[in-house]
Amino acid sequence: MSFNILYLRLSVLQLNDIHLQLLQQAIEHSIRADRSLVVIVDPASTIPRSIETTQQWQQWQSLLGTLYLTQVRLAYANDQPLFDMTVYPFLDDTVVLSGHPALFATTQDLRLLHEWNGMRQHMGRSKFEEIHTLEGQQDADNNDDDDKEPSQCFERVVVGGTFDHLHAGHKILLTMTALLSTRDIVVGVTDDDMLQSKKHKEWLEPIEKRLEHVQEFCQRIRPDVNVSVVPIADPYGPTITDPTMDALVCSQETLKGGHMVNDERRLRNYPPLVLRVIDVISPGDDQSSMTDKISSTWIRHYLATRT
Missing domain, CATH: 3.40.50.620 (HUPs)
Structure with a gap:
C-alpha cells in the first residue's frame, strides 16, 4: 500500500492548532485514498536524539499520545479502525524519497518540500502527487526548565x-x-x-x-x-x-x-x-x-x- 506523508517541523515537542489541523487533514485524506500515513517529526537541533531528562520523557510521550490518539479517534469515526499510521521521531530522507505519496506541511516548509521533489526527480522518481499546506508559524523555543534538570x-x-x-x-x-x-x-x-x-x-x-x-x-x-x-x-x-x-x-x-x-x-x-x-x-x-x-x-x- 502506498502512503502519504505529514511533515511536522517542531521547535518544541508540542503541537499547535495548525499542526493539529494538518494532522486531521492528512489522516482523513489518507483514509479516503486508502493509503497509510507516515508522520515525520523534525525536532529542533537543540532536542537530543535520545531522551536525557524526565521532562523530555513526558514531552515525547505526550506528543506521541496526541498524534496516535488522534489517529485512532478519526479512524473509528470514519469506520476504518485498522487504518495504519506511523510516527517517525526524526527526519529520514529515505522515507520522503520513496513511494508516491501526497505530502502535508505548513507553508513555511514549502522550500524544503520542493527540494525533496527535485531530489525525487533526480533519482528518477515521480514528484509528490499532491502537496497540501496550511499557513503556519514556528513556535518559540522554550527549553529553560530542561536546563535545570540533571541528565540521565x-x-x-x-x-x-x-x-x-x-x-x-x-x-x-x-x-x-x-x-x-x-x-x-x-x-x-x-x-x-x-x-x-x-x-x-x-x-x-x-x-x-x-x-x-x-x-x-x-x-x-x-x-x-x-x-x-x-x-x-x-x-x-x-x-x-x-x-x-x-x-x-x-x-x-x-x-x-x-x-x-x-x-x-x-x-x-x-x-x-x-x-x-x-x-x-x-x-x-x-x-x-x-x-x-x-x-x-x-x-x-x-x-x-x-x-
Whole structure:
C-alpha cells in the first residue's frame, strides 16, 4: 500500500492548532485514498536524539499520545479502525524519497518540500502527487526548565509485550523505548505458548510474524541504535539473564511486573533497572472510551466478527 506523508517541523515537542489541523487533514485524506500515513517529526537541533531528562520523557510521550490518539479517534469515526499510521521521531530522507505519496506541511516548509521533489526527480522518481499546506508559524523555543534538570542516559533499554497486530499503543511503547536508548534496545515478544488463554486466539499472529513486525518497526524509527527482538517464554525474559541492561519501559498496567523483575535481579546480584512508565495511554485516564479500543484483543474481536 502506498502512503502519504505529514511533515511536522517542531521547535518544541508540542503541537499547535495548525499542526493539529494538518494532522486531521492528512489522516482523513489518507483514509479516503486508502493509503497509510507516515508522520515525520523534525525536532529542533537543540532536542537530543535520545531522551536525557524526565521532562523530555513526558514531552515525547505526550506528543506521541496526541498524534496516535488522534489517529485512532478519526479512524473509528470514519469506520476504518485498522487504518495504519506511523510516527517517525526524526527526519529520514529515505522515507520522503520513496513511494508516491501526497505530502502535508505548513507553508513555511514549502522550500524544503520542493527540494525533496527535485531530489525525487533526480533519482528518477515521480514528484509528490499532491502537496497540501496550511499557513503556519514556528513556535518559540522554550527549553529553560530542561536546563535545570540533571541528565540521565541509558545505553541498553528493554521492553516486553505480546505485540499482536501492532497498533497505536504498541507504537508509542516501542518508540519511547527507542528514544530512551543511546545504543541498544531489547524487545521481548511473548511466545505463542503463553497466549493460549487469549480471547479469539485463532486470530493471534504467529510469533514469527510478531517478531518480524517489531524488528522492522524499531529499525525504521531508530536506525542509529542496535535492535534485538527475542521471543520470551516467561514473564521475565532476558531481564534476569542480562546484567548489562539499565532501564525497563513499562505501562501503568505492567509496572507491578517491572518491580517483580527488579526483585529477581536483586536475587542474582544484578543492578536494578530504572523503570520508565508510559502513562499517556491507560484505561483509567480521561480518554478511556478510546483507549479501550487500542488493544490487540479488540482488533482480534473486530477481525473475528467480520468473517
